[in-house]
Amino acid sequence: MEGSLLSGLNSGVVLSLIAVLWTVVWQNLQHLQLQQFFGRHLSRHARRLAAMVDPYLSVTIAEYEGGRMKRSDAYEEVKAYLSDACSRGVRHLRAEGAKDADKLVLSMVDGEEVADQFEGATVWWWAYSKSPPRNDAAAAWWGGGAAQEERRFYRLFFLERHRELVLDTYLPRVRQQGRAVMVKNRQRKLFTNISTQGWSDGGFMRSAWSHVVFEHPKTFDTLAMDPAKKKEIKDDLDMFKNGKDYYARVGKAWKRGYLLYGPPGTGKSAMIAAMANYLDYDIYDIELTSVHSNTDLRKLFIETTSKSIIVIEDIDCSLDLTGARKKKKAAAEDDKDKKDAAAAAKAAAGADKKDTSSKVTLSGLLNFIDGLWSACGGERIIVFTTNHVQKLDPALIRRGRMDKHIEMSYCGFEAFKFLAKTYLDVDAHALFGAVGDLLREVEMTPADVAENLTPKSLEDNPDTCLAALVKALEEAKEKKASGGNDPDEQEDEEEQQ
Numbered sequence: 001m002e003g004s005l006l007s008g009l010n011s012g013v014v015l016s017l018i019a020v021l022w023t024v025v026w027q028n029l030q031h032l033q034l035q036q037f038f039g040r041h042l043s044r045h046a047r048r049l050a051a052m053v054d055p056y057l058s059v060t061i062a063e064y065e066g067g068r069m070k071r072s073d074a075y076e077e078v079k080a081y082l083s084d085a086c087s088r089g090v091r092h093l094r095a096e097g098a099k100d101a102d103k104l105v106l107s108m109v110d111g112e113e114v115a116d117q118f119e120g121a122t123v124w125w126w127a128y129s130k131s132p133p134r135n136d137a138a139a140a141w142w143g144g145g146a147a148q149e150e151r152r153f154y155r156l157f158f159l160e161r162h163r164e165l166v167l168d169t170y171l172p173r174v175r176q177q178g179r180a181v182m183v184k185n186r187q188r189k190l191f192t193n194i195s196t197q198g199w200s201d202g203g204f205m206r207s208a209w210s211h212v213v214f215e216h217p218k219t220f221d222t223l224a225m226d227p228a229k230k231k232e233i234k235d236d237l238d239m240f241k242n243g244k245d246y247y248a249r250v251g252k253a254w255k256r257g258y259l260l261y262g263p264p265g266t267g268k269s270a271m272i273a274a275m276a277n278y279l280d281y282d283i284y285d286i287e288l289t290s291v292h293s294n295t296d297l298r299k300l301f302i303e304t305t306s307k308s309i310i311v312i313e314d315i316d317c318s319l320d321l322t323g324a325r326k327k328k329k330a331a332a333e334d335d336k337d338k339k340d341a342a343a344a345a346k347a348a349a350g351a352d353k354k355d356t357s358s359k360v361t362l363s364g365l366l367n368f369i370d371g372l373w374s375a376c377g378g379e380r381i382i383v384f385t386t387n388h389v390q391k392l393d394p395a396l397i398r399r400g401r402m403d404k405h406i407e408m409s410y411c412g413f414e415a416f417k418f419l420a421k422t423y424l425d426v427d428a429h430a431l432f433g434a435v436g437d438l439l440r441e442v443e444m445t446p447a448d449v450a451e452n453l454t455p456k457s458l459e460d461n462p463d464t465c466l467a468a469l470v471k472a473l474e475e476a477k478e479k480k481a482s483g484g485n486d487p488d489e490q491e492d493e494e495e496q497q
């Protein structure tokens, strides 16, 4: 018994060695471009030979599935599972940061192998990668265009007599445990899209997104807004998060659109951060101006993972349908800053160029939100923000696409009281009445109120901070009375002419 196990193990190691050698030989053949000459015959014979002597089976799990469109969940799960298993037996490891700042998540580097035990059976995991081919014909087969990146794989070897155990019990267990490890080590991420300029030239990026760890401190507890409105939003988010069965029952894709609109500084971006922290989701922040076609936009979408918030900020400024406004705004700003008409013309020309290079259209965007592709994955929230809701195409913001419209408005008395509590730790004060009256007369954003309430020196206290706010509000009121114009309104007026 022991002998057969030993011989089993030995032949396992020998066969793995043969597999490794074969890969090296194969890669070199490719390298020498003799692959077409020998490759097909050799690989067929080798496979036949292996089938005669090999009592082992293998399962290969590739990093990408569906061509190169989607990262494989199974691959990530196996990687996470092995990160627990492999720190024991592997000599060469790759390390990534973990949720706990002192810890590292380890995985095998390519070419490493690790054995695992399961209900008396031994299996071996082997990590390897394939380099992109160097001739054009093979490159086209590889993934369309001149693919630049390696492909990574895990291959599992096991004895034929363990086929059922491994396929029916072990592999599902690996995926399950992998998911648990992923949750344990999960750091929330803030993704942004890489410019897609290179894609259409035939190049290929490993991922369309780059990311940093998401560590925004804003939560609903520190977001000043009407408590009733805040509760409504939190309830809506809870319903969404726990709504898997509901969405399946009514036959809708598990996603929800939010439109946040309001003047600058009213907390739209802050609200997105609070939503992500509340739901424990990742954020994908799409910069539409660096997406060059509808196809690229779709690719971006497919690469997002579930449990995420997809954000397009200032949607009115990024789409073709408001291109004219953008040019006018750029020109106006330049005029104001530099008093230089030539520079303004140049800026407008620059805006022109940008518009022609970005081919994302309204219909592309609509498709992105609720086309057939949008149903893949699930559990995604899409958020648009804008300062000018009235300029958006009604098709874009109709219910079903943007299900919930949230107005982020100027600071009201309730929001002020909240900010006073957060910033100064006061619930009541003699100046509250004056602030309340002034807030009814003048519009001030929560960002400005918060700034006035922030202590500026060690001598500052609630009295001085509140007095500073009252002063700022009075100044704003005087300005309003003397006819000071809001630049946004001015711009709107210009446009209407």
Ligand SMILES: Nc1ncnc2c1ncn2[C@@H]1O[C@H](COP(=O)(O)OP(=O)(O)OP(=O)(O)O)[C@@H](O)[C@H]1O
Pocket (backbone or CB within 6 Å): 218, 222, 223, 224, 225, 262, 263, 264, 265, 266, 267, 268, 269, 270, 271, 387, 408, 415, 446, 447, 448, 450
């Ligand atoms: N309601 C609020 N409660 C607490 N802080 C707020 C609130 N609104 C704004 N702030 C603070 O003001 C600053 C600016 O807010 P934010 O960036 O969210 O505004 P915005 O609406 O996204 O503006 P823009 O339209 O210019 O992008 C942030 O530091 C934010 O924390």
Ligand SMILES: [Mg+2]
Pocket (backbone or CB within 6 Å): 268, 269, 270, 313
């Ligand atoms: Mg913002």
